[in-house]
Amino acid sequence: MIPAVLPTYNRAPLAFTKGEGSWLTAEDGTRYLDLGAGIAVNALGHAHPALVATLTEQAGRLWHVSNLYRIPEQERLAELLVENTFADTVFFTNSGTEAAELAIKMVRKYWYEKGQPERVEIVTFEGSFHGRSTGAIAAAGAEKMVKGFGPLMPGFTHLKFGDHDALRAAVTDRTAAVMIEPIQGEGGIRTLPDACLKGLRDLCDATGALLVFDEVQCGMGRTGKLFAHEWAGVTPDIMMVAKGIGGGFPLGAVLATEGAAVGMTAGSHGSTYGGNPLGCAVGAKVVEIVAEDGFLDAVGAKGARFRQGLEGLVASHPEVFEGVRGQGLMLGLKCKATNTDVVKAAYAEHLLTVPAADNVIRLLPALNIADEDIAEALARLDRAASRVKADAA
Template identity: 60%
Template sequence: MTSALLPTYARAPIAFERGEGAWLVARGGERYLDFGAGIAVNALGHAHPHLVAALTEQAGKLWHTSNLFEIPDGERLGQRLVDATFADVVFFTNSGAEANEAAIKMARKYHAAEGHPERYRIITFEGAFHGRTLATIAAGGQQKYIEGFGPKVDGFDQVPTGDFEALEAAIGPETAALMIEPIQGEGGVRVIPHADLRRLRALCDARGLLLIMDEVQTGVGRTGRLFAHEWSGIAPDIMSAAKGIGGGFPLGVCLATRAAARGMTAGTHGTTFGGNPLAMAVGNAVLDVVLADGFLDHVQQVGLVLKQKLAGLKDRHPQVFSEIRGEGLMLGLKLGVLNTDFAAAARSEHLLVIPAGDNVVRLLPPLIVTEADVAAAVERLEATASALATSQRGAAE
């Protein structure tokens, strides 16, 4: 039977009907250990009771009013994010791409408000992924996402990550901002060194540029801090977040200093659904858990245990695993076999992992994952590696 859905996804032939914690249950009853978390979205796992209660309660009261009226839970969530971060103001969206669009517009509008509308270009970094809108695929600069959707949106210049000579050369009189992910997720879990982030901050300060941090995948506890840039001891001017902030409910946010947001006055930007009562109820519930004492310590501890176990796995299967990358519970395995083959073989072991660029698979378990879950995942990774190694030897013979 031909599907009515647009064929833009290469879907695995599995349908899930329920989940609990770090586990998913397929229609046939098979249990899968979820180390993809909906691509870093289900930060608190599946069917977390606090999130379920918050959403259910709000669903019985009010779903949508629009931003023509005050939304008290949005005010509360915004203030909590301000209190926990560098930011003075926030703008709620439905997704990471929308949050990045808001960040791009904000950076351009800042310079226009400063009397320099010619400063509209944003420098980004090779391997980046900032979303799927026309502007954000141009910002990411990856040809595989841009192909066929031309002409490319103007205003973005890419430079190699870590190449400060190329970066300095790219800065010109039209440059408004730098935009970077502290860890490239889609790009292959490539960690930007903390020293490089500090150097970018200093460069922006010296050249009158805004620093935009894309924390759509790295934020809301994923690396063991509320936001990954905190490890480097610097703060951006503008930051996007999404994925984990809604715990599975569509929610994104653009955060900024009041100075960086000075051009965003009434009528300059908007959204129909962003900041709706359902999303705000869930977002507040997520923060209740993530900001609770000991939660981020747990992420750091379990992430360290996982990384240590992966190191042993790499030593036992050097033909399959060539490198371990990442921080906290955002880890990547660079492979000696095709990453899509590895992900498919892992599914056969009832483990879900996510392919990424640079022939990497991502391990992005829910942040509530236990050490027992980690041990079970490593057993499945071991079985996957053994099966692929056996297959390779068989093919060679």
């Protein structure tokens, strides 16, 4: 018999009843140190006092009115994002998947308005993840996501990650856009070098193609900059954001330059829930906190401390770990042992991590994780690695 909840997830046998900071409490009262943060969603940890207060205050005033009317909270969050990024304009969604759908529409409408409606091809990359809608899986093209869901949306060219010759051949003056994650999350914490991001910007400028960054997982302070592309000193034309921007509240956005958004006029797109007062009030508070002086510097310092400890773990357990990847507090441990075995061993140490492709485990803690919690996480990962070795003996 099928369960009441559609069985599309292989869930761990854990359920939590309370969260505080970087810790979760299970039904039996056991406390777990959370290095997943809801897959990079709980950017400020669980039950952050400022977010709880903002949510409670807004919930007592107004939840939803629809986009038939002006929404001051939405305007406030949009202004904050425009003030702190490359963007001139913002559309709010409920998720990263919805942001991906709009980004695709925005690219194609741009070329339609430019009088080149045939210019629809979007270049994407192996290992990418842009969501689970039909458009988003067509963009990624991975067999595990698209199998059985055809026919797929046409108009995507899929390239191998890091194949520069194929990229130069694929991106021409007939290409609509290049869509890429500056750091692949689901793909195994694979970072695109700064030189490659700069090269992509130059290539798009030379051909007229739009450059679209998917910063759903790597954005909102996770790398020590507000957005990961800032390390390379380049800007996109369009950017997808979600996960951390709501601090746990379902919220996403598409940010764009005025030029890239030229086709998105009244009636061209919409969302019933997107940008509602409740979500945008919380999102504005998240952006305010992450953009405070010193916050991102602290993320960088914590990330460096964590990475140093992880390098030590790799050296101590060469049978289990192969190396460390990532930037800031978006880190990955490339495993020699099966990554899911490491995740399960961490459960036994009351530690939560997230598996990814390429035999990697992701470490995506709250951006404000305490230094003592980093030290505790390293100790628990050390014990988990010892468990894996003992089980393999």
